[in-house]
Amino acid sequence: MTDAPVSLVTGGSGFLGRHLVAALRRRNHRVRIMDPAAGSLPPAPGVEVRAASILDPAALAAAMEGVGHVWHVAANAGLWAPDPAVFERINVGGTRAVLDAARAAPQVARIVCVSSAVALVGRATPVPIAETTPRPPLEELAGAYARSKARALALAEQAAAEGAPVVTVFPTVPLGAGDDTPTPPTRMLTDFLAGRVPAYLECRMNWVGAPDCAEGIALAGERGRPGEGYILGGENLWFGDFLRLLQEVSGSPMPRRRVPYGVAFAAAAVQEWLADTLTRRPPQAPLAGVRLAGRAQWFDSGKAARDLGWQPRPLREPLAEAVAWLREAGRA
Template identity: 45%
Template sequence: MAESMPASRGCSLVTGGGGFIGTHLVRLLLEQGERVRVLELDDVPVLDGAEVIRGSVADEAVVHRAVKGVRRIYHLAAHTDLWAPDKRIFRQINYESTRTVLHEAMYADVEVVVHTSTEAILTGRGDPDQSDRTLSSSSRKRKTLGPYCQAKLMAEQAALEASRNGLSVVVVSPTLPVGPGDRHITPPTRMIVDFLNRKIPAYLDCRLNLVDVRDVAEGHILAAQRGRSGERYLLGHENMMLSRLLLMLKEITGVVMPEHKIPYWLALMVGVLQEFVADHVTHKAPMAPLTGVRLAGRGNDFDSEKAVRELGFRQTPIRQALIDEIIWLVETGHVNLPVHSFRKHFGSTEKK
């Protein structure tokens, strides 16, 4: 467990503190005796014990009020869906709002800003700089990965620019988080839910890097305490093929794996078609967002050795994180499985 530091001045602000990672981060900060302020939308529940400011990070007046008097800022708020009917929301929430937070932090005498980026804008171990290289070197690659990745890349660049201008900013890049408590059912959880509910007839066997969401939350605190300004720390753990993940889920639950794999070219064609229909006909999210398909086609591995070495980042076995997630999904009614048939065989680390 990351050590807590005395709240000698102000409190910790968590933007997006009602999200998947944010909720675990707020809980951990409260457990460590921190005073916590959360900036969150009106309809998103927030843990008891935190001060809550309701509003959007896109509202400069709300951000100004939220930042006033804080010691540390954990900036997690983002539009995390890979598709939206209005593509402008990606730039507005993921990029412009980040610039607003950084601007307010610069004039508020904040000790440190931890900016939450994403592995989606990293090239992985196929390049000379391994997991520390962004897609910024190739505008073509940026464009093909869609507006979500473009906006997150610009936000990270703005954060690093702020660090060069004197603000203490540490960037963390989580890979795909798994574990209990994903009330909004983010894309990694949606994939697991659909598999357990037997809604995946076929799959694209792609490379993934999975990490326990509770380790990611702790990694944010470690980044604030030990991270170097202007540096990026990748928070991930196990690289594996999707088929290996599905096999692990089968071993835990008994749910049979889909028999059919689909090639990337076919998944890409389906993604293009579904995206067109979603954009111009249904205006509802496609089952396979084109950005997600293209990210799956990269085939990258990621290495978190830097975070382990410099921050003391710990990595819970993914199998245990999946067990805890499945139990939570069953107990909350997202999937229908006889949880007691496998709970007795495995321990739970939900109270980390």
């Protein structure tokens, strides 16, 4: 395996990135992680670490040396940031930089860009959403993060149209163990398990286990067709049904009171104003998250099943893993 091409994973120290690294190592890939936070990772066999940013042109060019597959996971995945320009800088500018560097490296055979299912959700997008569902205009997307992922997606699709070996994947809402960041879904789990949320907003969402999603991303690099995109979603659930499942696997009582959308929107607007002007800390309910909750986020992953042979586990399993990890880590 010493002569095998290297698989470069940008954002490899993040939640989904670490699960992808594990999936690639199970396939005996030699992995190179490029991530500014990667210096804190413990040494692992077959894994090389470059603690550098994809926005550093020299470091990115050096990281492409000897690389056969590029897995672009790096992104700011929050629904709020003290400086909203960070989404454009990292998610759009970072994708452009990775695509340019990969296309300049002649030995790169495949580029897998990890987008997000939220880039496919407009105000009136019909469900279930598939890869062929008409894309909503930018102004209909819910917040700066979703708009940045849509702009990055356009760059990936343009590169594919120009002949680059680009495959795109669209994860829905990943859940599982090991989310040190934490991402918004893990913060939500933590709050519910700690009893800090007395009520909930009913909505339609799709949830997928992070390890299963990582398997789908790995399969996209192996079996995906350049120029194609694949939705990686698990189970479509009303939020109340998700909470009942969470109650079953955790043993913690879940809130029974539902909040009307208008009330949730007003509360989120106040929280975000306070975060923007005073606290500079993430609000418990970002406005973009409430906007997304007001839209049906049910997805069809049939194409990934047919073309990639991808089959995620029932949600109960990764959800139980997430709960166990949060409790063992003393976070819930």
